[in-house]
Amino acid sequence: MISVVIPLYNKEASIAQSLKSVLSQEYDDFEVVIVDDGSTDGSVSIVEAMNNPRIRLIKQENGGPSKARNAGVKNAKGEWILFLDADDEFLPGALEYFAKNINKHKDTSFIFAPFYTSRCGNKKLACKYQEGVVENPYKEHFFGRILPRTGAFVCTRELCLKEPFNENIRRFEDLEWLYRIYKHTKIYKIPTPVLTTNIDFSAASRARKDIKEDFLGHLDFNGKSFWEKMALYAFYLGERNYYPEQCRKLYPGLHRRYDWLLLYKLIHFLK
Structure with a gap:
């Protein structure tokens, strides 16, 4: 099973569409674990109104995306984890594509794929990959030849429990996590895009005060x-x-x- 873990914080404008992109997948061996991180808007009501048996909603006080992802992993039932941001959308066939590659590459614990970015309705491919093992991920990341991002990679729950997200970090917490797992994880890249990330909703570029x-x-x-x-x-x-x-x-x-x-x-x- 693949557990789709979604950290949710004040995303009432996008969460319904993100969830629809997950629930419409033809592959059916998955669950959705949504961790509401203390939302103050109507995000939770939108999720509850969908009333879908695949969705499990967990509520916690605001602690940031890292804490929400870690909580999702701890509550997940699947052997594989796919982190999806609440403003991004799977492409059709994304989960089936990941599942096929999980079965095909049983010796790896991290598989990632290309994705599209969308800004003001303009969609473009963010990266292209040739299929294969990444021999030196730090070198490839330095040159911009790989760009793993949440929603476009799947990893084992065992890896996530061994290397949880740093809950003190709220900006580029995913990059910090990647740089840790690069040290001891065999990673595999696949060529077909699986995701559209909606930059219009993103707040990740805003610097923190501290x-x-x-x-x-x-x-x-x-x-x-x-x-x-x-x-x-x-x-x-x-x-x-x-x-x-x-x-x-x-x-x-x-x-x-x-x-x-x-x-x-x-x-x-x-x-």
């Missing part, structure tokens, strides 16, 4: 491989302007690592 609620506030370069360091550094370069003062205090020497900056630019130049 950098410690952002993955950017938890970067650790000690004991990391070369490509993991480069992936972390690339993330730092892309996000540091959101927290200029906090970054200087937290990473006093990093903004002066001109050797790393030169190496970063050289790698991109030579790729």
